[in-house]
Amino acid sequence: MRRILIIDDEDDIREVAALSLESVAGWQISTADCAAEGIKKAIAEKPDAILMDVMMPAMDGPTAFKEMQKLPEIAHIPVILLTAKVQGVDQRRFAGLGVAAVLFKPFDPLSLSEEISTALGWS
Amino acid sequence: MDPKLTPEESAKRMLAALWERNLPVLRDRLDQLDAASEAAATGSLSALMREDAASTAHKLAGSLGMFGYQRGTEFARKMELLFSEPGAVDALSLRELASSLRESVNL
Numbered sequence: 738m739r740r741i742l743i744i745d746d747e748d749d750i751r752e753v754a755a756l757s758l759e760s761v762a763g764w765q766i767s768t769a770d771c772a773a774e775g776i777k778k779a780i781a782e783k784p785d786a787i788l789m790d791v792m793m794p795a796m797d798g799p800t801a802f803k804e805m806q807k808l809p810e811i812a813h814i815p816v817i818l819l820t821a822k823v824q825g826v827d828q829r830r831f832a833g834l835g836v837a838a839v840l841f842k843p844f845d846p847l848s849l850s851e852e853i854s855t856a857l858g859w860s
Numbered sequence: 861m862d863p864k865l866t867p868e869e870s871a872k873r874m875l876a877a878l879w880e881r882n883l884p885v886l887r888d889r890l891d892q893l894d895a896a897s898e899a900a901a902t903g904s905l906s907a908l909m910r911e912d913a914a915s916t917a918h919k920l921a922g923s924l925g926m927f928g929y930q931r932g933t934e935f936a937r938k939m940e941l942l943f944s945e946p947g948a949v950d951a952l953s954l955r956e957l958a959s960s961l962r963e964s965v966n967l
Contacts, residue, residue, distance in 0.1 A: 747919060749882045753875065753926050760871040792918070821922030821937075843925025843933050846875055847868055 739764040739859070742782060744775030744801070745790040745819065753846050754788060754819075762850030772801035779811045786857055788840075791820040791831060799834055806835075815857055819844070879927045883967075890962050892916045893939060897958040900951035914943035924965065935961040 741764050745751040748770070755766045767782055769775035772793055779787060787805075791798040798818050806812050815837035820827065831839045838856035840849075854860045865873065896913035899905040905913075917940035924932035939957045942950050 749923050752878055756874050761867050842922035
C-alpha cells in the first residue's frame with residue numbers, strides 16, 4: 738500500500754485530497770497543515786511521496802522542498818507540488834525546482850490518484 | 861464506508877458531506893469578496909483588503925472545482941487576477957463576477 742503525506746494549510750483541500758486517495762486508491766494518508774509540521778512528519782514517517790501546496794503561510798511549498806533536499810533521510814522522497822497558479826511563468830518556475838511533478842488545483846478527486854501514479858511512474 | 865458502494869460512489873458521497881461541512885467557510889469567503897468588490901466600487905478598497913481579497917479568490921479558485929463547481933473556479937480565478945493586477949481596480953467587473961460566483965455555487 739502506498740503511503741502519501743499531504744501538506745496543505747487549506748482544510749478543504751487537505752480533506753478532499755485525503756478522502757480521494759484513501760477511498761479511491763486505498764492508499765494510507767498522513768496530513769500536515771503547515772510546512773514545518775510536514776517536514777517533521779516526512780522525517781518520522783518516510784512516506785512514498787509528498788503532495789504539497791505551493792502557497793502556505795510561514796514557509797511556502799518551494800522553500801519547504803528546498804529544506805527537504807538538505808535532509809539526507811528524506812531528500813529521496815518524490816515531492817509533487819499542488820498549485821492553483823495557472824500562469825505559465827509560475828508553472829515553469831515550480832517545474833524548474835526539481836520536484837517530481839506539479840499538479841493543478843482544482844484537481845478531480847476521482848482521478849487524483851491516477852494523476853499521481855502517472856507522474857511518479859507507479860502505474 | 862458502505863460496502864455496497866464502489867470506491868468512486870463512496871468518495872462522491874463523502875465529498876458531498878465535506879461540501880456541506882465547508883459551507884460556512886465558503887459563505888465567509890463569498891462575503892469577503894462581496895465586501896471587497898463593494899469597497900472597490902465606492903473607492904474605499906485598501907491595499908490590505910485588496911491583497912486579502914486576492915488571496916480569498918485564489919483559495920476559492922483552487923477548491924470549488926474539486927466539488928464540481930468548475931464555473932465557480934473560473935469566476936474566482938478572474939477575480940483573483942483583477943485584485944492582483946497593479947493599478948486601478950475594475951470595480952464594475954468585480955461586482956459582476958462576485959454575483960456570478962455566488963450564483964454558480966447556488967449561495
